[in-house]
Amino acid sequence: MPLFPPSLDTRRWPDLVAEARALLPLESPRWTDHNHSDPGIAVIEMLAWLVDTDVYRASRVTDRHRRKLLALLGLHPAAPSPARVVLAIRPGPGAPPELPARLGFVAHGADAPTGLETVETLPLTGASVTAAGTDDGTAGESGYTLEWTDHTPTLLGGAAVDALGPDPGVGAALLLGLDRALPPGTALALHLDASGSDVADVAHAVDSARDPGTLAHHGARTVWEARVDGAWQPLGDVEDRTRALTRSGAVRLRIGPGGLPVESLGAAGMRAWLRCRLDRGRHDAPPRLRRVVADAVEASLAVAAVGTYDVASTAVVTGGAALVEGAFVPLAITVDSARVVRTVRAGDPAAPSVRILRWIAPTAGAAGRLAAELVAAGVGDGAPEQTFTLPGGAVAPDAPTAGPDRVWLADPAGGVEPVRLVPDLDAAGRTDLHAVLDAGTGTLTFGDGRAGRVPEAGRTVLAAYRTTSGARGGALAPPAPVVVAPDVRTGVLLGGPPAPDAFTAALVDPATGGTDAEDTAATAARAERALWAHERLVDALAAADAHSLDDLPRAAVLRLTAPERAVTLAGIERCALDTPGTRIARVRAFAETDPRLPGLVASGCVTAVVVPALPRGRPEPTPGLLRAVRRHLAARRTAGTRLFVTGPRYVVVSADTTVALFPGVDPIAATAAVRAALDTFLHPITGGPRGTGWPFGRDVHRSEVLRVLDEVPGVDHVTALALRADGGPPGCGGLCVPPTALVVPGEHAVLAVRGEERRWV
Template sequence: MTLPAPKLDDLTWADMLAAVRRRIPAESDGLWTLHAPVDPGVTLLELFAYLLEQRLYWLDQVPDALVVAILRLLGLDPPRPARPAATVLAVTARRTGTAVPVVPAGTALTRDPAGRIVFTVDDDVAVFPLAEDGEVTVWTGRDRTADLRARRGVPLLAADGAAAEVRFTLPLTGAHPAPGPLSLLFELDAPAASGPDWLPGSVAGVPPPAELTWSWFRPGTETRGPFEKAEDGTAGLRRSGIVRLYPPAGWTTRDSGILVSTPAATHAAPPRLLQLAVNVSAAHHRRRRTASGGELQEQVDAWLKLPGRRLDLPEAAERLLEASLRLAGQQWRAVPDLTFCGPADRVFVLDRTEGALVFGDGLTGRIPHPRQEASAEYTIGGGRDGNGGMTANWVPAGDSTAAITAANLVRAEGGADPETVAEARQRAAASLGEVTRAVTAADFTTLALATPGVAVARAHASLGEHPDFPCTPVPGAVTVHLVPAVPRADPAREDFVAAPRPDPGMLCAVAAHLEQARLLTSEIFVRAPRYREVVLRADLSGDPADRDRVSARLTEALRRFLDPLTGGDDQDGWPFGRPLRPAALLRAAHRALGDLAAVSAVAIGLDGADPDEDCREVPLGPGELPVLRAVRTRIVSAVEPGEGLA
């Protein structure tokens, strides 16, 4: 039974006054005889009861400072600040000569005529000249440019572990040297767990699914070579990201070919390319400002050496994200709150609403001295206002005459308003139910699925399973089998993977995540599932009118029923180790065919064996899953009702 929350302020002013009046005769030995409100003593009792009622009310109120302090003691984040939205901008710059123009990092661009929504470019962008109406071409053994133009998802590298390569030709013109790196956007059809690298919260340091080599070549010739350096924001084509390629000396825009190769394409599924663009940079809804001298000095000179000092920053109201301050050559830093700060700490907290820096009271946080030289560097922006669709009308903020324009190639998203204390309390309460230690089999499964930066669709923890002792349970050993998230919408596609296996980077990431949560005596192994090839034979009673149609529908239904990601009765993947039962397969076949044909029996063959006529179930091991290779159909004579009875 759930206990009700205690209520500490249930004693009212009238209850307290009545209780005190009942005690007057005994406490005064009968000398206090007038208990009416006109008596000064009763007036004082009413006043004290009023004050006590206010104190009782305070007992039930938890101040925000206490909430923040408790969150920090629990090791949880305090109320999170505003978060800036992010997007990817394709930059265009007017050329004033033969040199390739460079748009420097920090350039402020706006899509808002009023100039309030300002995004800044994260990196320098060398704006290489592009052919008018030119487009990126893709070659993966055949020309896939039309598929890329239609955003049909171009599979780049076959996920079969063999050597593979893909070629891109960029629409560059002229023969201009490179003043900076080639900046390319690779937008992939990737799972949500592998979020784009430009969005807030993207996970860094995830091992790549395959080792890629980035090279350049000159189309129509044998001239080629490696790039000096490649900054791969896609993490080996695991997610959407920005790739910055640094050409060597002697490279020109005639060398417009990009070759991506790998000695072993070990992706879980071929990466699907949706868009490839040139001259791009990530941009965030923020703008850096510096204030010094007269903008701040008047406020600093007016300070008194008393608690409660604050410093208002120009144009920062409702938009302040972060700040740093120097007073008399000493650096002051921002903290989430002042609760755990000492009297000598040079700290302040940010007041986003007022756009101000708030200092301590001399006990928690140092009181700043007046009449000191002050300078502040701060960032404004953030919030949900920055989220929005794709537009092509980006211009420099405050300078409409500049020769720079831009278009965002993906939606601006990820912006969030500051978290309130109430929202932080709710987040903390929700975190109490999170699994942080691997104790039970369900804990291992939950933690594997929650590994940041990789898309694990299913996980199965096999207790006692040790790879070196396959026939003997080993105490303390746990083997976690992973099924990665791969596309399942169209089994007829050339890049469909029937038996998805985790890539080496995913195995390493999950193993590192479980290593931090395991018990001291546990030994953890992370492996791919063991797939068992299944061949089925279905006996069709009678003679169907369209046998090819019946065979195709039956094969599709049984493949979907045995699929490791969408199979099973609940359509969330065939359960690990569940045996193959002819009755269950027969039921799935009947559901799929309906009135097209009658299936009288289903026989199962495992690992290349011929389908067995036996009606017994076929067992699978704890970490094993079936993968359907073929369905054979044969026609058997229909059995009439009552036939065969004596």
């Protein structure tokens, strides 16, 4: 049932009574007295009246009441969020050495032009990544002629590859070749697009990428090195935001004293070489990359609002700060009804600190001009419930470095007061300078004098904010052209208008994110997903007739909302998969189980068995992975539950088999195919009867192994089969597997027989 049901007050209670009477012959044929005098009919009429009354009241719940009910759950309609894109910049003649942060661009998509701004500075080198490959850790011994995988055609073409190989160990490396040498001290910005980033990473804001807690991988540690004079030298000044190549992000590094020369690297050719090497630890799954771009910077589809005003010749200019173009100056202005500036006060600590874009001081005979990242939304008139519309439409959330204040009231006499933005004015007092901002429309609403103060007549409402295209920006994709914004901010940030061919910009990939402001219905739907998360997990298990989420496809499980509290076994499994910074292949929770006491009932204990994807032959979680999952679940477990997080216990299964081949089949190739089929069927991640991993505690049945062998191409029939567990003696039957264990393939003895010929391989 939805949290806020649609209006049903068109159905009156007589209709409900008539419907109930029509169902009586079907539901209760022995009920023959359908008159009002019958007590049962009287009860039906009373229930129908109560239902009609409740529906009538529910239909009269206003949008304001719905918002208050959602607020009791801790939920408020979300503001619009800007999409993110990555821009690849190619410098030309006259290009600056670096592009400043918050430089504006305009993308011409299918709809109207969309504004965007870079989120940080970008050093320009003009270099391009023209070669890429993987070293398993031993390629250097052969001069990079062996054990070297060239990924240049696939990686540079946008196809995903294993950055460190399918089963990376310490020493495995990603090698990147640049098309030119770089001198010492050069700053280089790379963007690495990771394929298959975990769903838990999506919830992390991109602006938090600089937080060291989100950048450190729980187990793997990588280092960046440069190839100089035939040897690899570590780079000391490196900022790697990819979390050991497991998430998309920027890598910013500075070339060391030896520079980055062009050298030959065996079969890889002549390039200026960098590499990212796995120094210690292990990943949960092979990191995959889809693209590597040099001279790339992330941009947000949100632009700062700019106010441009005439300054009256009689305007009063006060304050101790100089209005220097390009500088951040505390500034407060007041305007009249025609939006002409009447007072300018610079340097007041209470005023907002904004970037000055243009300042022409007024004179006795001529008006001045002011442009700044500050908008005068209007002038108060002293009336209650005043509303002001911020130009530009939807308002983006605060920037990470912005302060808590975004709106101010400026008095012509020189006073400046910050306005506190609140979800509603219900708790505001008559002297509280509060306002409600509708971020979707940019509407600012003040109080009526009893709930919230009224802006006094003559006071100017000032605002510093960013506008966003919301969901429309999320549709932006290559090959949409991108040009530098032809506005006053560009000239100020670059120190003058750029030359026509100074640099070009292009979208690397389609925009990600970008949402419009939530309405009450969308917020209620979000609340339902959170409130009914446990029920949705139970429904999914019931629909699949399964006992654990581990029995369902991982992609389907990740589409289910994770509950806030892990109170059931399914909830523990779903929350474990959401552990930030991890790539867990499988997880299974067992009740009344203590891994230290196998086979015994441990009341109040729950054990979560975590299985990563690596190592490929026998997946085992690292201590860092277990700590991360344990820490994540500990904050969500119910009080009194003793929670254990451990790796799987394995039963090593080996087969001794003799297979008869069809005529003309190569015994060596058939033997290899039989071994591969057995390894695939017994694999804990990709094996099992359904190919989704061997189920926990499932026995190995002889008949199923026979079917696997019989389906191998070239095999006519199986003449002998014996199964062994953990190196024990062979047996003619199946193998038992403990409830909390998985199977893993061991060494198989395969005898291939062709006609009368017998050959052991």
